[in-house]
Amino acid sequence: MIDIIGLIFITVGFAFDVFGSLGLVRLPDVYNRLQAATKCVTLGTCSILFGVFLIVGFSAAGIKALLCIVFLVLTSPVSAHAIARGAHRSGVKLWEGSVIDRYAEDKEGEA
Amino acid sequence: MKRKRWLIGAIVLAGIVALIILRPFPFLFYPDLPFIGFLGRALYIIILACCLCLYRICRGPTGADRIVAIDILGILIIGLCAILTISTNRSWYIDIGIAWALQSFISTLALSKYLEGKGFDD
Numbered sequence: 001m002i003d004i005i006g007l008i009f010i011t012v013g014f015a016f017d018v019f020g021s022l023g024l025v026r027l028p029d030v031y032n033r034l035q036a037a038t039k040c041v042t043l044g045t046c047s048i049l050f051g052v053f054l055i056v057g058f059s060a061a062g063i064k065a066l067l068c069i070v071f072l073v074l075t076s077p078v079s080a081h082a083i084a085r086g087a088h089r090s091g092v093k094l095w096e097g098s099v100i101d102r103y104a105e106d107k108e109g110e111a
Numbered sequence: 112m113k114r115k116r117w118l119i120g121a122i123v124l125a126g127i128v129a130l131i132i133l134r135p136f137p138f139l140f141y142p143d144l145p146f147i148g149f150l151g152r153a154l155y156i157i158i159l160a161c162c163l164c165l166y167r168i169c170r171g172p173t174g175a176d177r178i179v180a181i182d183i184l185g186i187l188i189i190g191l192c193a194i195l196t197i198s199t200n201r202s203w204y205i206d207i208g209i210a211w212a213l214q215s216f217i218s219t220l221a222l223s224k225y226l227e228g229k230g231f232d233d
Contacts, residue, residue, distance in 0.1 A: 017157065018159065020183070022163065030175045030176055041183050048190045056197060056202075060202050061202035065196075067209065068208055075216040082220055083178055085227065089226075
């Protein structure tokens with residue numbers, strides 16, 4: 001029974017991985033791609049690792065899978081934020097259909 | 112031109128679906144574990160996602176696109192290591208996953224500081 005629940009978690013993780021990578025290919029802009037890919041793929045990989053923990057149980061591999069979930073949840077938003085900040089400061093243009101750019105307004109207010 | 116691109120994409124997707132339905136991933140597995148057919152077929156999905164990331168690394172218009180795709184590729188490979196842990200019943204694949212997560216995080220931070228165009232120490 002617990003194996004079936006773990007396989008359901010792993011299947012949901014595969015679906016999120018594929019949709020995140022599809023957004024990485026199909027969306028028009030750096031910021032849109034970052035928005036789609038980072039959140040989807042992080043949730044999908046965390047779901048796969050939680051399914052592996054449910055199947056393996058409280059052994060060495062299961063505890064390492066939980067540790068890997070904690071590490072991914074802590075570090076993935078930090079790296080996404082760093083990439084977005086670096087891209088905006090290096091002058092990557094927004095997509096022409098974008099509505100608002102708060103960060104540029106803030107930088108104009110500072111200067 | 113657009114119709115040709117749609118045709119190529121449809122052919123690739125049909126080939127992958129046929130591959131998933133017909134045969135599981137052909138090596139590295141002990142055949143007496145449970146769910147081995149499901150896991151062997153599911154590895155093709157991760158490989159498809161990695162191929163999409165490689166397309167974005169090749170075709171990215173700016174450097175930021177390539178850095179995003181490298182980050183996503185690292186996270187996908189952590190999932191691949193987790194699947195290999197339960198499908199081959201060897202627990203050191205998840206160690207590779209943890210080490211890959213650490214290295215990917217640090218390299219992404221360094222590449223984004225390089226993209227920002229300032230020094231590494233502020």
